[in-house]
Amino acid sequence: xxxxxxxxxxxxxxxxxxxxxxxxxxxxxxxxxxxxxxxxxxxxxxxxxxxxxxxxxxxxxxxxxxxxxxxxxxxxxxxxx
Numbered sequence: 001x002x003x004x005x006x007x008x009x010x011x012x013x014x015x016x017x018x019x020x021x022x023x024x025x026x027x028x029x030x031x032x033x034x035x036x037x038x039x040x041x042x043x044x045x046x047x048x049x050x051x052x053x054x055x056x057x058x059x060x061x062x063x064x065x066x067x068x069x070x071x072x073x074x075x076x077x078x079x080x081x
Contacts, residue, residue, distance in 0.1 A: 017047055024071055033068040041065055
C-alpha cells in the first residue's frame with residue numbers, strides 16, 4: 001500500500017488498513033500481516049503490528065520486513081459482543 005505524496009497525512013492509509021482489519025476480524029484468520037517497507041515499519045507499529053523476522057530485500061522496491069498483528073478468534077469476538 002502506498003499513498004501519493006500529495007495525499008499523505010490525511011488519514012486515508014490508516015482508514016484503509018483499519019477497514020481491512022475490521023473485515024479480517026470476521027474471517028477464520030488468526031493474524032494479519034504485510035510486507036512493510038523499512039521506512040514504513042513505524043507506521044504499521046502504530047497500527048498495532050509488530051515486526052516478525054529479519055529484514056529482506058524486494059527487487060526493485062527495497063528493504064522490507066514482515067509486520068504481523070494478531071486477530072481475535074470467534075470465541076473472543078463472541079465474548080465482546
